[in-house]
Amino acid sequence: MLTLKHAFPDKQRGKITISLSNCTNYIQMIVKDNGVGLPNDLDWSNSPSLGLSLVYDLVTEQLDGKITLDISEKE
Incomplete structure (x- = not known):
């Protein structure tokens, strides 16, 4: 995954969270990580x-x- 390569260089450990919410007229996808930014x-x-x-x-x-x-x- 691209996130793993760039957010956590040199095989650092971290956390990635992906969530989906069904809103009234759209679907919201939130992707979070605690990587380098x-x-x-x-x-x-x-x-x-x-x-x-x-x-x-x-x-x-x-x-x-x-x-x-x-x-x-x-x-």
Whole structure:
């Protein structure tokens, strides 16, 4: 998984949580981890990373969804 490679480099251990909620007019998926974090200047809509670009296009164009990012303290 891409998350394991980037969030936990050098085979560090960590926690990844994925949850789905059925809201009134949409489904919310939340992905959390306690890894190293994302770069402060990350631009989802214009990422040089093929993986992030594919996720962004899938969510926003094919599923008519949106991506939000909440950077909070590690657990």
